[in-house]
Amino acid sequence: MDCLFCKIVNKEIPAQIVFEDERVIAFNDINPQAPHHVLVIPKKHIATTNEISDEDTALVGRMHQAAAEIADSLGFAQDGYRSVLNCNTHGGQTVYHIHLHLLGGKPLGWPPYTEKLKQPL
Numbered sequence: 001m002d003c004l005f006c007k008i009v010n011k012e013i014p015a016q017i018v019f020e021d022e023r024v025i026a027f028n029d030i031n032p033q034a035p036h037h038v039l040v041i042p043k044k045h046i047a048t049t050n051e052i053s054d055e056d057t058a059l060v061g062r063m064h065q066a067a068a069e070i071a072d073s074l075g076f077a078q079d080g081y082r083s084v085l086n087c088n089t090h091g092g093q094t095v096y097h098i099h100l101h102l103l104g105g106k107p108l109g110w111p112p113y114t115e116k117l118k119q120p121l
């Protein structure tokens with residue numbers, strides 16, 4: 001399968017890995033959007049959050065738990081952070097292997113988009 005993040009899981013392409021266990025791996029985003037920007041991914045290939053099956057629910061929970069552990073180990077858990085999962089085109093997904101963006105190290109703006117809404121909600 002030609003999947004960028006599966007290649008990182010298999011160590012076929014390099015990444016700055018900050019955490020790894022049997023089920024998940026986490027590495028620094030190549031284009032960071034905050035002082036800390038880590039991607040937490042399952043080792044199992046799941047293309048989008050629409051494909052999360054019943055057997056994956058604990059795995060997705062582990063992604064969130066690992067993100068909290070990484071935030072703690074990097075020293076920003078108490079100040080806080082944001083975790084984001086983008087899905088498909090409207091969500092801005094560009095890599096089709098689910099990944100939790102862990103963003104921290106500064107106060108983050110909300111809402112996260114910068115483009116003005118062209119139409120009312």
Ligand code: 5GP
Binds near residue numbers: 028030031
């Ligand atoms: P998405 O837009 O799919 O939610 O997020 C994909 C993320 O993967 C982006 O933030 C992008 O910077 C990051 N990314 C893309 N290619 C690579 C890569 O080869 N290595 C790393 N470490 N991050 C990548």
Ligand code: ZN
Binds near residue numbers: 097
């Ligand atoms: Zn994959």
